[in-house]
Amino acid sequence: EPEVTQTPSHQVTQMGQEVILRCVPISNHLYFYWYRQILGQKVEFLVSFYNNEISEKSEIFDDQFSVERPDGSNFTLKIRSTKLEDSAMYFCASSQDRGSNQPQHFGDGTRLSIL
Amino acid sequence: GQQVMQIPQYQHVQEGEDFTTYCNSSTTLSNIQWYKQRPGGHPVFLIQLVKSGEVKKQKRLTFQFGEAKKNSSLHITATQTTDVGTYFCAGYSGNTPLVFGKGTRLSVIA
Numbered sequence: 001e002p003e004v005t006q007t008p009s010h011q012v013t014q015m016g017q018e019v020i021l022r023c024v025p026i027s028n029h030l031y032f033y034w035y036r037q038i039l040g041q042k043v044e045f046l047v048s049f050y051n052n053e054i055s056e057k058s059e060i061f062d063d064q065f066s067v068e069r070p071d072g073s074n075f076t077l078k079i080r081s082t083k084l085e086d087s088a089m090y091f092c093a094s095s096q097d098r099g100s101n102q103p104q105h106f107g108d109g110t111r112l113s114i115l
Numbered sequence: 116g117q118q119v120m121q122i123p124q125y126q127h128v129q130e131g132e133d134f135t136t137y138c139n140s141s142t143t144l145s146n147i148q149w150y151k152q153r154p155g156g157h158p159v160f161l162i163q164l165v166k167s168g169e170v171k172k173q174k175r176l177t178f179q180f181g182e183a184k185k186n187s188s189l190h191i192t193a194t195q196t197t198d199v200g201t202y203f204c205a206g207y208s209g210n211t212p213l214v215f216g217k218g219t220r221l222s223v224i225a
Contacts, residue, residue: 033212041217042203042215042216042217042218043150043158043203043205043215043218044215045212045213045214045215048212056211056212058212091157091158101146101163101165103148103160103163104148104160104213105160106157106158106159107157108156108157109157
């Protein structure tokens with residue numbers, strides 16, 4: 001069964017540094033998402049992406065965050081100047097389409113640790 | 116904004132006992148999805164409910180969507196150790212992104 005793949009599985013970064021988290025969505029999916037999950041807490045929506053542009057974003061997704069689809073397969077989340085509170089698990093997800101009847105398929109996540 | 120509340124936060128059961136988690140939305144939902152996250156894993160889609168009053172079953176799991184489409188429940192009959200994990204409901208309301216509840220963490224004692 002096709003999967004969403006994320007790299008790296010764990011990223012350790014000094015505060016203030018930039019990080020790029022990478023995702024390869026399922027190949028025939030059109031909508032891509034980033035979520036954040038602080039340890040032991042709920043999954044929080046960050047941003048959705050369709051047709052090479054942001055479709056929706058949450059209040060968490062401020063100016064330090066950006067997303068990009070640099071080629072036909074990768075979908076990246078960049079955090080420009082990391083803060084301690086950015087430490088969390090970041091999940092990428094994709095769905096065939098947007099719409100309330102579309103299940104989202106999640107990757108294994110990248111654990112981001114800010115020192 | 117839309118909020119999705121889920122109770123209980125934690126549930127410890129003996130293997131073989133039943134388990135239920137409840138989900139309530141502050142707004143009427145167009146649909147609700149349920150996900151399971153194993154410890155250290157990622158959310159995995161279980162099911163989606165769309166119609167008012169809908170009930171769906173997957174083996175020992177029974178999912179219900181309330182008549183007003185503002186609440187939902189997941190019931191597991193005769194829990195097994197493989198049921199361990201956190202169960203999240205997640206709802207769509209209009210054109211908002213999927214909003215997750217805080218989840219119910221299920222522990223099953225053998």
